[in-house]
Amino acid sequence: QVQLVESGGGLVQAGGSLRLSCATSGRSFYTYIMGWFRQAPGKEREFVAAVMWGGSNTYYSDSVKGRFTISSGYTKNTVYLQMESLKPEDTAVYYCAARSSGNRPTSNDYDYNYWGQGTQVTVSS
Numbered sequence: 001q002v003q004l005v006e007s008g009g010g011l012v013q014a015g016g017s018l019r020l021s022c023a024t025s026g027r028s029f030y031t032y033i034m035g036w037f038r039q040a041p042g043k044e045r046e047f048v049a050a051v052m053w054g055g056s057n058t059y060y061s062d063s064v065k066g067r068f069t070i071s072s073g074y075t076k077n078t079v080y081l082q083m084e085s086l087k088p089e090d091t092a093v094y095y096c097a098a099r100s101s102g103n104r105p106t107s108n109d110y111d112y113n114y115w116g117q118g119t120q121v122t123v124s125s
Contacts, residue, residue, distance in 0.1 A: 002114055003007055004009040004096045005125075009119030012086055016123070020081040022116060026073030033099040034072060034079045037109055037122075038092035048094070049081060050105030057107035086123045110116035 010077040024035070035050035049070040050059045058070055069082040079096060107118035 003051060004098060004114055004116035005092065005115045006096050009094060009121045010017040011122045011124065014073075014086060014123055014125050016087055017084050018083045018086065018121060020083065020094055020096075020119060020121070022079040022081075024077045024079070024098070028096055029077065030074065031100075033102055033105050033112075034070075034114055035097045035105065035107075036070060036079075036081045036097065037095045037097060038090075039104040039118075043092075045095070045109055046107070047107035048111065050107065051078075051079070052103075052105060059107065061107065074102060083121070086121075088123045088125045091123050093120050 003025045005023045012018055017057055032052050033052050034049040037045050038048050039045040047061050048064055051070045051072055053072045067085045073080045095118045096116040098114040099112045
């Protein structure tokens, strides 16, 4: 059974940092494109970042570029999202997603086949 399980969310003050993890299981994701999306209350889900597993080809939304870093690790089958200089507007449920096709990271959520359940990130001002 394919699973994506997010962890690492929590409450942090503005300017702080968090690292989200997405543990994968059920199949090999090493040829997949992995993404992070988020959804704030009353808003649509939006793209945050994406990466080709194990590669340096990354893609970020303008709102997080320079503050967030996406990476993938072969040894733990886990994708990470390192979040720095957090702002109250970063508050949302963060979702990990996997896309089985394609040769470059993309921002369209309909491109992604598998989704995790999400982890809450709350940034206080």
